[in-house]
Amino acid sequence: MKKLFFVFLIASAFQGCSESSNPSNTIFNPPVSTKPIFPMPGYNARNTSNPYCINATINPVQSGIADWSYTFQGGYFSDGSEFCVDSKSNVYYISQPLRTGSFYKFSPNGDVIWKIDSLTQDNFCGISLSADESRVYLVAYKINTPDSLYCIDSTGKKIWALQTLTLSKPLIGKDGDLYTFFDGKLSAITKDGIFRWQNTSITGYEGKYQMAIDIEDNLYVVGSNYVLSKVDRTGMVKWTYNAGDYVHGIVIDGFGNIYINRSDSKLICVSKDGLQKWIKTGADSYSYPVISSDNRILVNSYRCIIGYDTSGALVWKSDSLTHSPEFLLLDDNDNVYYLSDGNSGNIVIGAFTSAGKYWWQYVSDMSGTLPPPVLLPVGKLLFAPKRAWKIQAVR
Template identity: 25%
Template sequence: MEEDNMRRALWMALFLLAGFAAQAQTNIWQFNSASPVTFEPVLATDGSVYFATNDGKLNALTSAGILKWSVDPGGQVITPPVLQGNYLYIGTSNQELRAYSVAGSMLWRRGLGVNISTPLAVSAGGYIFFGTTNGYLYCVQAGSGVVLWDFHAGFRVVSAPVIGHDGTVYFLVDNFLMAVNPQYGTVRWSSNAFSYPPPQPLILDSYDHIFFLDSSFYLNCFDNTGHWLWQAKDETGTLLTCAKASPIIVGDTLLVSTGSNVYAVSVWTGQAAWDVTAANTSPAFSPAAASSMAASWDGLVYYCDSTTKALTWFNASTGLLGGSIPSFGTGLNVNLIGWKGQGYLVIRTGPSDSILMAYTVPGGAGAGPWCQWGGTPYHLQRRDDAPFLELTSPLDNSVIVGNVVAQADAQDDYQVTGMSLYLNGTDVLNTNSGNLSWGANSAMFQDGTYVFEAVATDSGGNEAVATATVTFQNPPPSYPLGSGPPVFSWLPNGVDHKYQVAVSLDPAFASILISSATPTEKFRKITAWQPGSKKWAKVNAAAAALPSNPVTFYWRVVGKTGGVVVTRSFVINKSL
């Protein structure tokens, strides 16, 4: 153990010497709760965070980590909050299931006469499934709270129900794995799970294979007809004894923690292809991942290291460590969602789990069908694949002169809830549909390299991202001497609402010939400016006074707070 700790310390020291400034992973806020946070927080695409606390409150934070509301649901919250659309669902200790709006208003409550014993699973069609302490599985209509059916499955439902792609509900009751018809609550099949499993969630891959930990903490795999397939083994064929944490799935690979290592296991064979310890030998490192991980669409896996007390990440394909940042305590399950073109990650940590720490990371959720605890960023406990996204225009590595058009289309197994387009990280278009189209004149920008990034989000909070890197290359426009004033236009920089345009003969703008400023307003609410005839006459006069031909002028747009937006040139040709 002492040798392992020394290796961790060496790795952390080397990382710190490299400097945190090079990281894209950044801590953005910390919220200190007056009462311990009892379950994993659920994240929304607007940056809001919803969570329960031990003082019997359901709470919401803004994207800046500021408390925006706190409500008393009439008892302790006994299930992790679940988000679908604009609705939050929780179970309470007064034997109720409740629905709240994201503004904190209670929409309905349903008395059950028994306590809920599992996390909630919510289908895309609007049905809530959960188990109870007396061995029943319930189905409740999410919009109204009406109980549609209940089914006595056994002594006690011990795992969160999970929902397959065809709607089948899978769950563990006593020592049996069951599959239930979601419409009628009838059993499709039941299989012996060998032993009374610990209360860990089932997880599903893209083929509706069912994975769970048994009482010996071996990872088992069943197919969706109830046939046992395998137990997970390491590279030598030895059974893996897993940590009491839900594995995650990236593509066709299960990432499984033993508490002192993470193994990459094939969903088809159960055989490990690599492990993080073996992948990192200089310096040596073994991940202490005691809680669930989260995988981002850009190929990174995040977890809270219980020894180094750091949020740590490694490559999802190779296991090579990428970096670390303090988690300010022993952080628990990692919760990840896409936000503003990047990833937004929140963990509960600190003394008595009373701190929420938020980070921005390069990529959001969408690496697989079950890429974090709860399956999706909204913790819906269902298989929900990321959207299929295609950026059809512009083509990658193209050179663009004049007009540029960006087009993207997305499809999803359930529903595409939104698409966004980013240009060099600036949000230029948002839509609630499965397609987007945006156009501009590339001459509005400085010549150079630009990255278009299309992002599609589905009803589970998963993301798909497609990018194209292009080059804008436009010759300076030429105007004849004595011509009328052109229109100078540009795109907002995402920071400012007011801008100033200046025209100069000096590329450094040491002296200004004309500008958009007025005697009363230096910066104006404009994204295009056409000089008046008197101002433009100064430009023609300056060109006429110089012996050279053509004469090059420079124009620059400056935001009130964001600085220079674009600098370009034009020429006055006295021979035209």
């Protein structure tokens, strides 16, 4: 009888542990992150278009004084490309003051690591970086040949090229697949240049700012009909929202809300379910919104930068400027950098602290803004004018 009672006690103890004392559903569940995806593809400080790139701390640009510059061979042909920066602060850039053009890789100090002659683009284009930084992807062409989506390795060797009719900057997902508009159609292409799928119902226009990606590789894309679609990684449309006009910039906060800048100077917030939450006026229609680490949505407005929380309440405003800022960038401390056409016509680069206080300003000898600037992890900012004859770094 004593033995039976002892066995009963042991069995009861185990049963209690399995039903009421198991901490797996309470204590050890990881907290749900509400931080935005960093780097935000297409809008991160390094312009990689890839949230899975090798992580590198983006150090502040402390002083706003001239560092290195590089002057290109003379000419005034076309606009040049966006910059793209790897974790070691090497810079990829297409220069095209001459019709022949050249694709460069620069060191953090402005030395030319390599150059591919005769690769060019008629309008400023985007360059995307693979997660391991062994490849870059861009749409470009050589004289008397059509546009192609190029895959080029980090040593400057061409891996493959696919002829295309659309100039679109690819996004890159978890497994290295490229998501882009190819021949006008939303497409998924493997890192080896093989098509996974095309969605012919979503057609796009040329540009770099009409697409974003979340942590599950869902795409948020605005097509030529101005409809914002959520598309899963297989190409299936999950929901749509009629944006109603041209969109410049799509970003996602840490709660799954989507933000777009529309061409009528409106910032629109759409929920993760595709429902409009709020609209704010006064956002610059040609620049994209950016999101801070605590989910403040920052947009450049008339002679200042303003920030909203996810409910649409105004929670942040920079000191006033004498000119209107464009193309915002954030370092890892949420300090804000901008580019502007100054009152004298020369390009102005400036910075605000994360609290919105004026920090520094640099007035260049170049004029005419178009491509956005970029931040290097070593604490430098690099910029160029429209139809760049020179690029300039500040530190």
